[in-house]
Amino acid sequence: MIRLAEKRLSKKGSTLTKLLTAATLAVSCNVASAADPLKVGFVYVGPTGDAGWTYAHDEGRKYMVDQLGDQVETTFVESVAEGADSERVIRQMAAKGHDLIFTTSFGYMNPTLKVAKRFPKVKFEHATGYKRGKNTGTYFARAYQGRYLTGLIAGKMTESNVIGYVASFPIPEVIRGINAFTKGAQEVNPDVKVKVVWASTWYDPAKEREAAETLILQGADILTQHTDSAAVIQAAQSKGKFAIGYHSDMSPYGAKAHLTATIHNWGALYTQKAKSVLDGTWKSEDLWPGIAEGVTDLAPLNDAIPADVKALVMAKKQEIKEGKARVFDGPVLNQAGEEVVPAGQSMSDNDLKGFNWYVNGVEGQLPKS
Amino acid sequence: MDIELITNILFATIRTGTPLILIALGEMVCEKSGVLNLGQEGMVLMGAVLGFIASVVTGHAGFGILAAIFAGMLMSVLFGFLAISLVSNQVATGLALTIFGIGLSAFLGAGYVGMAIDGITAWEIPYLSDIPIIGKILFSHDPLVYLSWGIFGLLFWCFKSTRLGLTIRAVGENPEAANAIGISVMKVRYGAVLFGGAMAGLAGGYLSIAYTPMWSEGMSAGRGWIALALVVFASWKAERILLGAYLFGAASIMHLVLQGLGFEASPNLLAMLPYAATIIVLVVLASDAVKTKLSTPLALGQPYRPQV
Structure with missing residues (x-):
């Protein structure tokens, strides 16, 4: 063109x-x-x-x-x-x-x-x-697996036990991310609360920054986001807090604050799909690869993360990779503390794709979208 | 809510309102001279990108701000040439300027995504910032916030009690009459358009150098359009623009703060708050139809062909 x-x-x-x-x-x-x-x-x-x-x-x-x-x-x-x-x-x-x-x-x-x-x-x-x-x-990618791993880090590292989450819109994809993150944080620190602020936008750096500062003001010492700019990382950096990025390694925006990020590696998937067309085996299917396929991954871990936390994250990542553990293995509790998924069971992909409730540890009510 | 929270809310309100004030004051002058420039969003983005690039290249945020102003002015010269000299349709030209600015800023800034600069930091005014509460709310901002107040004061005075203000208004009310008494309509309109461009560029610089020191495509996120609407709802009055912009800022911040406080309301409804609140207040203020009509520039959007 x-x-x-x-x-x-x-x-x-x-x-x-x-x-x-x-x-x-x-x-x-x-x-x-x-x-x-x-x-x-x-x-x-x-x-x-x-x-x-x-x-x-x-x-x-x-x-x-x-x-x-x-x-x-x-x-x-x-x-x-x-x-x-x-x-x-x-x-x-x-x-x-x-x-x-x-x-x-x-x-x-x-x-x-x-x-x-x-x-x-x-x-x-x-x-x-x-x-x-x-x-x-x-x-699509199982980005929620990365969220879960970053949740482990946040749960271990928070001192105020309040973690801020700047979110965009209450759709299943975003709620799944919040839940995975919170579940990770809760597993290592049952006292932790995740505060969610809906910015009602995917992309508005100034507003994302204000949302981040609001959360810091309300006690959050670690932030993460499901919006598209790096403003949250910047806000954390300028206030001397930590933050976890999304989509790509956002450390250039705040090397000190940036603990890690959930990132997507589409390359493996694209290569596999192109190959299947080349050798005639392509078929219409619904692919949802994650950490096991290398499509979801974490950005390099900040040195501020203690060695034992790093080891824990790596171990969990390995378990997910080998299929020994899933993020939403029971027991999964809802906000009221009731058991929704009992121990020994796990949520199905269909359940995950329609997530419309918060897990235990998320603060506030899920808005009706 | 405790005092510290309220202080922080008001502080953030001022910061959020500042880009709107800068853009809207510029557009107000432009419209008072009878020129409707819908290219705000494009000029803001060009200011943001060139300001950011200049900051990266020179390492000085101050140069960045100057470059941002310059970028906005360059864009407005382009608009002025088309809309004033060539007498093209102002609405169409302004829209084209926005589309052009969005595209060109993305093109120029492509290599600068992900770079970090130091940006402009807050400058706490000595003594004044030590006043409890008020000092934190009003006197602990970055210099551009104070600049926005200075510009507001100047414009308020200009349109209240100077010949220049009268001249600009005359050109916007009835260019033929203004021309007849010896005012150069073209010069005044060019001047107003240039001022509008400079202010939009400055607002862009504020976003990319002070507010969120980074460049990413489309980072103004529609502020140019909001400011445009603000000018109309504020009935072309500087003091109402100030009020409207801060109201908008306050409501935007409340949208976020209330959620954090566990206020049970749909965030979608809360997100609507800034728009609804600003419009309602300004419409109520402008409910006197006669007075509002008096402040509307009658020749707004109408091209002027100088009689030769």
Whole structure:
């Protein structure tokens, strides 16, 4: 897309319009090429430089290229608005001969399915959605496993026994994260309380910062977030508290405060999916990989974390990896302290995907969304 | 609620209201001269990104702020050239400026995501900040907050009792008449648009250098639009802009604080509070239809073609 535009513009030679086009058009790039490689397309909701969600997906794309080399040729389009715009971009990709297209935001669900119907030979993979088709699969990461591990760290390290959680919207994905985090913290420290503040936004650095400071004011000495910017890390750093990041290693924003972060490694998943198309074994399925597959992981642990806590986290991570333990193994208590899942049982994936209640240790009432 | 909590709430209120005040005061002057510039969001983002880049490159937050102001002015010159000199449609041009600014700032800032700067820190005014409670609320901010008060005072005085204020208003009320008595409509409008751009750029710098010292795409998160609405609801009066912005700030902070206190209400409803409260108060204040009409710049949004 951008190559076409540039060709047209170079005739006119106007720097201003060139800049304009470069800035307002979604930028797409071509990487690698060989004799008849598999063409893989990626549609991103944000800029690849957001240090968050989209950044992680693009790292995954690069990893796949490293792994498969000449066998694949990738294209990506960034900052594609959800809705009608995305349908246009996805259709264009399919029409241009891509064999496999990853659409990486929830709002691309219906557009992806719509385009998929028209291009039955192209394979589609939609992240975070729940609707599948003949040639459309879905995938997501078990980020809650990382949340649980960071909860262990927070529970061990808090001195005030109040941990602050800046959340976005009360949907199952976010509630699952809060619960996993709280369960981890509670397991190592039954006195700990997790205070949740809903910022009612995915992304507003100033508001995220105010939410963080509000929590600090109310006694929290460790913060974590389920919003997209690094403002919470910054707030913690400036107030001399600790924080746990999300999406990517956010330590550049506050090296002292940043204990670790739950991160996504999509590379392994993308490589596996591309391979399956190459050898003809691709099928539409719902993939939910996590720590075992290396898709969910932790950023490097801060040296401020005591060695025994580090060891505990590593041990738990190993158990989850080997399938010996699950995050929501019973007993799981609700806020009232009643046993919802008895010891010896574990919550099913379906239960996890529909989480609409808080576990014991979360303070306040879950808002009805 | 104890005193410390209330102090902190009021302190945060001022910080939250500041970017809105800066943007809205700039836009107010712009609109008083009869020019409707919807490009605030784009100018704010350009100020934020160039301010941040300049801070990184020079290592001085002060240079960053100057660069932010300069960036906003550059954007407004572009707008002025199209909307004033070429007499293009102001609404369409302003919207284009916003889209352009969002895109260009993302493009320029791509390499600066994830970088850290020192940013502007609070400057506690000697003696004044020692006053209990009030000192913490009013006199322990970063310098840009004090600057916003200074600019407010100047504008208030300017439109209350100076010839310059009258001139700007004349141009916004009836450019033909202003032209007839020898006022250069073009010059006044360019000046007002430039001032608006500088203020929007400054607000951007405030966000990326003082408030949350980082650059990330779209970090203004719609503040330009809120400020635009604020100008109208404040009936183009500086003192009401100040009031509205702080009201908005207070309600935004309460949205967060009340949740932490265990207040049982839907956070979605609470998130609506800043908008609802600000609109209600300002609409009630502007309930006198005649007075409100008097303060509305009559020629707002209308292009002016100089008679040759």
